[in-house]
Every structure is written in C-alpha cells, then in structure tokens.
Amino acid sequence: MKHDQTGTQDAWARYGWLMGAIWLVFLFYPITALVTSNASLPLLVLGWCGVLGFAAAYLSGFIIGMRESGTGTQRVTLLIFWAALGCALLTTPAIAWAALSFLPFLMSYASYILSRPWHWALNVLGPVVVTGYVIAAGVSALSQPWGLMWIVYMIAIVNSINSWLIRRSARADELRFELATSEERESVARDVHDLLGHSLTVIKLKAELAARLVDQDPARARAELDEIVRLSSEAIAGVRGTVTGLRAESLAEQLLASGDALASAGIALEVRGSVASLSPAQSIPAAWILREATTNVLRHSAASRVRVELSPGTLIIDDNGRGVAEAESATGSGLRGMGERAAAAGAELVVQAASPRGTRVSLTW
Template sequence: MLERRTKGGAKVTAEEADPDSHRWAHGWRRIMLATGMLIYPGLTALGVAHTASGAGAIAGYAIVAAFTGCYVITGVAVARGRSRHAELMAVVLAALFVAVLPFAHADAFFLGTGVVSFVSVLRPDWAARALAIGTLGAILLPWAVRPWHSGPGWFQALALLFTSLTVRAFSEIATTNRALVAARAEVARLASEAERNRIARDLHDLLGHSLTAITVKSRLAQRLAGKDAGQSLAEMAAVENLSRQALADVRAAVSGYREVTLAAELARGRELLRAAGVVADLPHATDSVAPANRELFGWVVREGLTNVVRHARANRCTVVVGDGSVEIRDDGRGTGPGAGDGKGLAGLRERVAAAGGSVEAGPLSPRGWRLRVTVPSDTRRHLRPPHDPVREGNP
C-alpha cells in the first residue's frame, strides 16, 4: 500500500490523503465489477443442472455454493489489502474449480474465470500464464474429454479471456490511480512545506530589519529625551510608523504579496544607519541596476544593513550597486553573532541561488565585513511570474 509520512513521522496512506480518489479505485466501481462476476457461479450451476442429476447434481451445487462463498471472502481480503489471505483463498477457489469439472463439464470454466481474475490481480507476473492456461483449457478440455460429448468451449473461453483482461485492466488503473494520489499528496506536502519556509524566511528578513530599526530609534529617542524633546518625539513617531509598516509587511508576507524594491531599501537603510550613528555611504540612484535584479538586491541590502547595525559595531558602511552585483562593506569588528552563519544569511543564500547567483561573505583586512552578491548578467529571471498582480498594481 502506498503511504507517506507526515512531518511528525506518522504514516498517512494515499487513500487517507485523498478520499475522493480512493473511492474511485475502491468504491462503487469495484463493487459493481465484483458483484457482476457472481453471474459466473450461476452459469456454472445451470451447467450442473444440464449435465448431472441426483447425488451428482447435489454435489455440484454444493461445490458452486462453496465457491461463491470463498469468492466473496477472497474479494473482501483483496479490498482490505490482505494479500496473503487472498492468495490462500485463491488456491481454495482453484481447487473448487477442479472439483466441479466432473459435474459441470465445460461450464465449470465459468468458475475458472474468477480464479484467473484473482490471479491476475494478486500475482501480475503470473497473469499471462494463468490467462493462457485458462483460455486453452476451456477450449481443449471439453473437446479432449470424450465422455462429455461436447466440442471446444469457445463461449467459456471467450468469457474467461475478456473478463480476466477487464479485471486486469481495472486493477492497473486502480494501481496507477493510487500512485497518482500518493504523488499528488506528496506534491501538496512539499508545496506546503515550501510555503512555510518562504513565510519563515520573509518574516525573519522583514521583522529582523524592522525590529532592529525600532530598537535603534527607541534608544536614540531615550538619549534625546533630556536634550531635545522635539527630536525625541520625532524619533518616537518614526518608531510608530515603523511598527505599522512591520505589521503591514507581515500581512503581505503571509499573503504572498510582499514586494521589496532596491530604492526603498536604500532609503530605509540610510535612515537606519543614521539612527544607529553609522556613516552611510549609499547610492542615491538605482538606474545602473538591471530591473530584473532590483528586487533581489533590495533583499540583499535589507539583510546586509540589518546585520551591520546589529552585529558590526561599525562607524561607516558603504553600499555599491551595479548591473549584476551589490556589495555591502563596513569597518566594524568583522565577527560576532550572526556574522556569516545566521538564519538571515542562509535565507539570503536561498534567494540568490534561486536567481542563479552567488553570495560571498567574510571579514575584511584589517577590520570590517563584506557581503557581495553577484548575478550573471545573462540570467533572465523573475522572482515573481511576469504577470504578477502586485507588479501590475492589482490587489
């Protein structure tokens, strides 16, 4: 049985993952097919009535009744996935088929149809041989056994051949359907996991920057409170705006419509560095950057400047942008928590890798840190589809 595991390790079958598709393979279609097969014991019983009488007829009817009961038990075992039990019952069905031959003659091969059908489902590697043996037996045995006074069992052979092929085809369709259901469930799980990772990465990048800016500006407002009340109030007003923007960013990240631009991140970064007391050497224009790279470089600038303020203890920070690259340098200590191995940089590496670019991060000599992202100039990519509703101004 096809199955997958949830994140917690619990087994979940493909049928449980998609009950509608499970009903296609195991619902009324299978029941109708299995019930329709019960016509063959009835035809065999008619054959017993024509070829036997007295005690022979009673024995024939008893064998047909036993075959019918075992057939139902075998069908239930197959439906519940008890293959070993079903195989043992199939052996019993084969024995009952052989036992009824003296009483039903050629019509006994109607029961052989059920045996061959179960073999084709339970042992696909035996299906061709069982089908050939059953079909040839239905044709040749009535002709070879002269006391039966009958010719080749063409009708019984055709019934066995086409019914067994139909059952085998249905089994293949059901197996393929279950495999597709399992694959779809796995795709849905991977998509859900990828979405969770995207949200986690965006929230880290968005909130890391916003909360750092709020912290820096709150400290600045405290320092200015006793010296310049007006400026202190202005900084607190900026904190309020930042908190509102952070909330909007979180909602946008969760809904999947977050848009970052290089120009906006440079403007925010300049304000963040100023509040942190770091001299900002940032470009005022982004015309030199390829339009396809501006959103990605915006994420780079956001993450890089946030780390400068949080970890670098720098006096100066420089950002250099070009058509296919962006570089952030500072004159700080070059080491510290989050410098080079934090979650933010790991998320940034994922973004850049998705764009076909590379990330270089490491200390400078004699002091400082450098973050450089390069995207091949011939790489044509979009972080969102070309007709993304956000880019076209739709909600």
C-alpha cells in the same frame, strides 16, 4: 483501498467506481452456469436473485467507497461486502462449484474498498479455497475449476501489486505535502525574521536615541518617538503582508529605509550606481538581501560607513566594521536566510571579509 488513498484525486473519487462496473462483465460465468443448470425452478429463481443482488451490492459498494471516507463509510462498505457474499451463496444450490466465480469480485472489493487486513485475508483465502476445492474434487473429474484457480491466483497477484502501488503513491503524496508545508513554514519564518529583525533593530536604536535626547532636545526626542510609531506600523503591515504572501518591497524603497536606519546609528551610506541596473525580478531578492545586510551592520559591525554598489546583475554591500571570517559566513539564521533567498532567485551570494577591513556581501546573477 479507499481509506489508504489519502492522495486520491477528485476524478478518481467520482469515476473510480467504473472499474467495478467494468468487472461485472465477468458475471458471465455464474450467469452461464445458471442458464445451463438443471436445478429446479425455485433454486434457479433463487440463483438469479443472488446474481442480481450481488451485482447491485458490488456496484453500490464501489460507488460509496470511492466517493466517501471515514469510519461510517467503512462500516457501510463492510456491510455491503457481507450482503454481496450472502447473495453469492444464494446461487450455490443452483450452480454448485461455479459459485466460486464470485471470488475474484470479492477479492477486488476487499483490495480497493476495504482495509488492508481485508485485502490480505481475501486475496490469500480466495486462492486457498479454490485450490482446496480443485484438490478435493479431483483434477480428472472436473477440469473447469482449474481455469478458475489460475484466474483467482492472477487476480490475487494483480490486486496485491495495485494495492502496493496505491499505498506508495499515497505516501509519496503525503511526503510531497509535508515537504511543501515545511518549505512554506521556512519561507514564512525567513520573511518574518528579515522583517522583524530589521525593524526591531532600528526601533531599538531610535528608542535609545530618544532616551538620550529626552532631556537635552525634547523636540527631537519626540520626532524619534513618532518615527518609532511609524516603523512599528510598517513592521506590523510587513508581517501581515508576509503571511498573506503579498509583500514585495522595491529596491529603491529599501535603499531609502536602509539609509534612514543607518543614519539613526551614525553610519554613513554611500550608493554607487542605479537601481535600474537590476531587472524587476532581481530587485525583489536584492531588496531582501540589502535589508538583512543592513540589519547585520547595525547589530554586529560597529561600522562608520556602508557602501552599496549597483551594476547589471550585481549588488555589493561593503562596510568598514569589524569584519566577518569566511568560515562564519554560513552560520546564523540571517546569513542562512540570505543564502536561501539568493539560491531561490538563481543568484550567487558571497559573504566575505572586505579589504582592508569590514565585510563584503555580493549578490550576482
């Protein structure tokens, strides 16, 4: 069913009609009936025109239905269905009951090209019509319709199973797309939170400092205002880079930025170890964790000192501020974002109370 297959691949759209073309070999039955028919020449000509017209309509419907979608296409394929049905009826005067051999084609067309209601209508009506004819004609008088009846039942079952599988596959594709979209939104939201949260916190601190210095030390106040302009530009560039998926600040750059931000708040930064202790792949998430940890220190800790320790596969950030209870370590969008980044990088993040006071953030691979 074309418009139910939202996840259909381009290859299926281009070559799916071949399935309909292959099924045309079963026109052998009405063709054989025409060849062996004793009908008059005009009726035979009418029958052959019906077979050729049916084949053309059936194949055209598959080509159009597989390659295009939309309300206009649905109307066209439905008109083609009625044309094919009309062509099949043209063979009835010449081949009588053998015209029922067109039913499997019409049932499959309804299943794969038309809507779901049409699928159920044709795949229920088809077996009912053939069964009714077999019963009405008498099983002893005509044995060949029995074979057609079983074929129609088999086609109805196969079409129903395939339709269910197609709809299930399409729904699975929709869910995968929705999940990927949701994950992408969360990733962008996390990146923007980390970037703006840190940058706006530093800008706020520098603005407060500039306000205090504007009368006492105008030159230094001006320097702080210039720094606010620079940080604002960096934040804008960072958001743009995040949206385009291109931002990846190095750990060394983040250490310098964190030191500057902490210094503006009167917090000393001590660094132990080298950024070379972490691999390039580890440095990127480590830089994000350090950025968020610095933001948290500036916002919540009231600390006077922060120590960053770097060793192979490990980043530790300690402060001597108020501290954080382990029960609270999983709350808050910042800490949650840190945990998500760590998990995505294959690392373990632990946020706990430091000794004798403060907070410890450890990132370990």
